[in-house]
Amino acid sequence: MLQLFKKWDVFLQSTLGFFCLSTFLIWLKTYIAYQTDFSLGAQGLLQQFLLILNPIGSTLLLLGIALYFRGRIAYWLMMIVNLLASMWLFANVLYYREFSDFLSVAIIGSTSSVGNNLGKSLGGIIDPADFLIFADILILLLLLLFKVIKIDKRKIKKRFAMLITALGCALMLADFGMANADRSGLLTRTFDNNYIVKYLGLNEYLTFNIFQTHKQQASRSAASAKDLKPILKFIKSHQAADNVDYFGKAKDKNVFIFHLESFQQFMLNYKWDGQEVTPNLNKFYKNKNTISFSNFYNQVGQGKTSDAETMLENSLYGLSSGSAMVNYGTSNTFQAAPAILSQRGYTTAAFHGDVASFWNRDNTYKSWGYNYFFSKSFYPNAEKANYNVGYGMKDKIFLRDSAKYIEELPQPFYAKIITVTNHYPYDLDKANQSIKAFNTGDKTVDGYVQTARYLDQAFGEFITWLKKAGLYKNSMIVLYGDHYGISNNHRPAIAKLLHKATITNYDLAQFQKVPFMIHLNGVKGGIKKTYGGEIDVLPTLLDLLGIKDDDYVQFGTDMLSKQHVQIVPFRDGNFVAQDITKYGNQYYLTKTGQEIDPTDSKYRKRIGTIQDYVDKSLEYSDKVMTGDLLRFYQPKNFKKVNKKAISYKPSISNASLKKDLITQPSSILAQNHEKSVAALYKTDAPELKTTSK
Template structure:
């Protein structure tokens, strides 16, 4: 009896679904749902009060469907399949990219497919970085293709019914039956109306010079306009590069690059070795913090107490290259951009960053990383960066692997074994790896006792790998002392970028609970910068606002290095007159962090200052926006990024440096 009931229910549901699918006009509410899901997944729902943006997207989407439905033919059918598939895939890419970076994907990110391919084998990395909900952007795809085919098979749908309802006395019914004249007329009229409305809306909201805020909103938020503009700017625009005025660029830099004055700490580490360590996914909040009654970073905490300068208001300045852009910025005092990772985009440029500056002083320069040498194109990029040798996974002994590659303790041990054979002084750039997302660590290496509620969570795993990396720092110092290298070696440590992304709901909730306040960009973008100089005989906490772009000039002051070229976009944090850092990834260009009233400003997703957010660096509290002041600083931040891009695009450093 029960079986027959379910059989009958199943048959009924099948009939209902079949009847629903028979009405192709249902494609329109499905397209509306598609746009809703898209703007939800790309975190633009707060912009739906700007009703013109989703309306404009719907009009364009309707135009696509109607344009290919006007007259049935095989080329039109396959043309629609290709175009709609492309639109759907771009929407999926936007949703996935926004779930991590908070912005739409650009045509330039096509170049990152090779880097993505190197980590795609580890599904946990993708899963931890991208929200699975973004797959909802595909939910309409099979239905829309089905309805398109149904419509063009001549099935009678909404327009057919409208035509049939025309008054009998006009005798159009028979004409429609014989020549389908009425249906064609209605279709043509609707096409024309939709196109006119779409063009008028696009002009009013996207092109009208009298409506400038709407121009910004549409360019930053509306799907079709953003990607059309992206292609025009980044593909067509590159073909129209004009000559540059170097004097004008250098004059502009004097007004936008933060200034330093004085000679404090100049040359205090002159002639010493330098080990500069870029620490993977290392947030500043772990420094000095305790969890479940345990210090998270006991070794770094100990380091801060003697012969150490610690910058606690230090922020990542990464572009789309994330880790590789962090090191590019740190080594060269140049801003990356949101177009493409600099190690590929500017691989053939001339540089005069830390490796070259040290080599001019008689140092040897080498880099260490426990992953494959081709990742982020390092094997090619490091040649022009000035490194004489790059020790990657291929050249190191794979004695202990966890997560992505060789563990940090093993990488440090092998690096010191290599360094002790080199002539001193040396400059060694090391990149840690164990604390890489998804923060997997063999249980035999884990030492932090987690709460039951945090076991297996991203938050708990992160704290565990942070603790391991901290232990690796302790081991590094132990190795240096054992080989009589410690007293003559400066150790500088900084985090490359955040490890806990606030855009991930589970992370946001855990972090807010851990910090006792809302986890926001003031904490997320904050990474540590620590300089340990044995024999300094002082320790201090410097609260000057700075970023990775300031590392090179700060190190140059400590070790008495010569810059020899004018294109330096950071400043010496030990003698800073002000602190100012432009932001690129996660919060968008036009965002900034400044020591003026200790402010962090994030530009609105629509690209306007008015819809942005201002918060205090001291406690994360929200502040009222002084639109005039924030616009001034936002323009300065954008100008720093644009000017640096102009320098890199035209390889201007080559006019001053020959190697």
């Protein structure tokens, strides 16, 4: 045994020995992360073997660069490669913990638009144990500094270095061959980054994502009008006829789109600590004039809220990587809801209590045709520290201060109001807490009930003001949840919240439900069981507004139509249909949750039909976005948005609103002889009480 240790010590004193040790340590921490920090869903011996194999090839290839050098340079190059690999692993562990996905080039590139709020979120995600990813680097550094491992100044033969490079490439090719055999079309048909990492590896995923991003950028310059032909044919073949019972019921009504940040369907009618968590939303959900949907799902990808907005206002999917608003919002041509309505006499406005650049909204909203964008710079008290939490102004204060601008909008108007307080990390000061935290034992989850209650209270105050201001009866009020608040990585906590012993992939699919409600005075409401998602919102609203949308490029269908396509594609290629659900590569009967075999002849054809629809929807929508194909297409009665004519500077917007009081005296303020109704807004926000005192 002693002899063995001596031989090992001699080996470690060589460049090759240090290389092998470094390779092993990088492989080990990557494999541990695969098994403990990521939910890759590896099944069977082959997939488990690939998890072991896939970190080795790229590690040999990258570390092998050092073998072309000698002495200190070789050792330091190996340390730098280890550090870079560790930083990439560390960043993905943190990102995956909250978003169940891997970092992309686009997300990294978009940090300037979201970075002002990112620090606090990461602070809540980081676990001290995460820093163990860097432990081996520190140990190796100390071993070198204290000369326990001495630097070998001998030169590695170039032939041997080339052999290591070739071995790394060979292992990567072998990995890809086995992976592609197990999942055909891995790099051409998959929409799920988990598959790329599971089969090929984290470094290979980065390479693929760089290639994918470049390909997306190149596709715009290569795109032409003919690329739209199969897309238009696909859309026409799935269009749903308008529902005559609803068509035009909201014609010329004001439209409020109330954005329920991170709010999930399971919270409706949920009781905690002997109380209804969301009594105001529950009442609205069951109102006789509210059309509510109990099987409505979020369909976001990495773009999260920005994906939800993209689907809501364009009926186009977000991208498989990054945010479409960040990457294409400035340059692309859109035919979005604000532009459609503004060309029909509507005033269109978006309200958001954070900086205008967040998710590139200041540029994207111009492309979408918004007349006004009231961001943080419009709110005089927005910079007060106690008025803000996480991603912007607290909802109660933000909504109260938005009343001033709402009353000035010429009617009819389309107003999207984005709440933010119910956003991760679900922090809320004690003065605003009105219900105790969950006791799941998961600190990420436990505060969710308190911010959800706060959101509900803020919504209740807003509805009360709409009634006082005379806007409630003359408006269509739409509520939707943008995405999940609790990610799939919190399974034990989810099980406790849903009162289940264990959580299956079917449960996680159902956990993607978010609210979708449409309130319209005089319309018969009710809770509909129709299956749909955020991609279907725009066609549904246009039906109610009496606007024909047959000529528009939309990938959703009207949820009120009897011909509505009841298939909900998820961004990763999974789906929920009215009969079959696919989630995490497992298949279930949607109504019962019973797992089924996809190769069973009873289900195989139907699954193939659904999957084909899902894949084509995502693929064609991506082509529209990445190729900017709408620049080649103009629907009837639609004019291309003139972005140069739009400005969101407070001075220009305020001057325009004052001018509208005279030229378009249809606002609530004008109808009330310029007597403000904003003062009728009542809130119990403790910050404002303190200020008044």
